[in-house]
Amino acid sequence: MSRGTFHFVLELIEPHLKAHRPVLQRQLESGLRLAVALWWYATPCEYRSISTIFGIGVSTVCMVVQEVTAALRKFLGKRCITLPSGTRLQETIDGFAQRGYPMCPGAIDGSHIPMITPSVDAAAYYNRNGWHSVVLQAVVDHRFCFSNVFVGLPGSMHDARVLVNSLLYRKAEDQGRYLFLHDVSVHPSKLCVSNVMHACCVNVQNQRKFNKALNSARIVVEHAFGRLKGQWRCLSKYLDISTTLVPDVVFACCVLHNICEINKEDFPSEWSLVEADGPAPNSADCTDQQGHGHQAIHSAIKSIL
Incomplete structure (x- = not known):
């Protein structure tokens, strides 16, 4: 996702993210919260891996993913689908x-x-x-x-x-x-x-x-x-x-x-992934599967934000 598309999505859902920001997440900017959710969507990362990458708690990652998911469905669902x-x-x-x-x-x-x-x-x-x-x-x-x-x-x-x-x-x-x-x-x-x-x-x-x-x-x-x-x-x-x-x-x-x-x-x-008749792939840590170190991941996040 390009920087322009990232900010397009952020602009549309940011009012919801600001209005429903729990006390524990008040220090997290809306852009960072969207980046956390996008990283979870786009990789096979588990919550604990994303927690380490972004330097936030595992429970915070879980809540952020749920809130961004709700915002995308509520505010962009009927507009985009x-x-x-x-x-x-x-x-x-x-x-x-x-x-x-x-x-x-x-x-x-x-x-x-x-x-x-x-x-x-x-x-x-x-x-x-x-x-x-x-x-x-x-x-x-x-x-x-x-x-x-x-x-x-x-x-x-x-x-x-x-x-x-x-x-x-x-x-x-x-x-x-x-x-x-x-x-x-x-x-x-x-x-x-x-x-x-x-x-x-x-x-x-x-x-x-x-x-x-x-x-x-x-x-x-x-x-x-x-x-x-x-x-x-x-x-x-x-x-x-x-x-x-x-x-x-x-x-x-x-x-x-x-x-x-x-x-x-x-x-x-x-x-592109072809539909398969065999077993679905198991969960895997994103850094092991894709070969990205934390430094490269932080660089990618910085370029978007």
């Missing part, structure tokens, strides 16, 4: 048409977010890959930005059930199964939730051609998940936080993902 409408909707449809799939307002898929074994109803969170997780369902536009996010249901739940339980599905049901009511200059039946498309199983020429076009659109959401987990590495390890806090952290990372994508932040291709 919204279904396209008007001109933006038409641009999204045109963007997918250029990929070879017409009349598409977004690509939808699910991803598993690793977490530690929950203390309550652990079996429900045990997914088919053999680890505990919550499901992130997301709609992505042609620019790899999230336009709808639904997260928090247990990892054992099937994708179809996740969709039916999502606010996206309920919105369509309330609108007669239409998500985009006469919002573009096309027939609205082409944009209803009942027309969620999936690949054909019959291997004949027409089906193969359709599947190829569909995959050209669907790959956008896969890339978005890879970029999300590649940039915000806390989502690629077992999240060692309360089960109730996991959805908020995931949502906050999706907000930051959109901000970085819109601002065209640099994203090296080697950062």
Whole structure:
């Protein structure tokens, strides 16, 4: 994240951080608190490692992460993650048409977010890959930005059930199964939730051609998940936080993902993480995994602040 983007985020959430600053954190500037949270989001660091890096208490790190997470969700959630409408909707449809799939307002898929074994109803969170997780369902536009996010249901739940339980599905049901009511200059039946498309199983020429076009659109959401987990590495390890806090952290990372994508932040291709069917990676100390010493980390923080 560049300095400009950092200060853009800080300007938007600083009023909340100042208004809800506990007595023990009054000496911590808002910029430092945002930097602490961003470092936790972006690395596999544990609280104790960040405590050493920034020279603050472990409990303070925990509280700062929770407060910044709440601020990102409350003040930037609806601003940064919204279904396209008007001109933006038409641009999204045109963007997918250029990929070879017409009349598409977004690509939808699910991803598993690793977490530690929950203390309550652990079996429900045990997914088919053999680890505990919550499901992130997301709609992505042609620019790899999230336009709808639904997260928090247990990892054992099937994708179809996740969709039916999502606010996206309920919105369509309330609108007669239409998500985009006469919002573009096309027939609205082409944009209803009942027309969620999936690949054909019959291997004949027409089906193969359709599947190829569909995959050209669907790959956008896969890339978005890879970029999300590649940039915000806390989502690629077992999240060692309360089960109730996991959805908020995931949502906050999706907000930051959109901000970085819109601002065209640099994203090296080697950062992208491919969805895997095997065990999720274990937590690791950030200095061991990335090879950064404390001096280099402090230099990076200083350049942002």
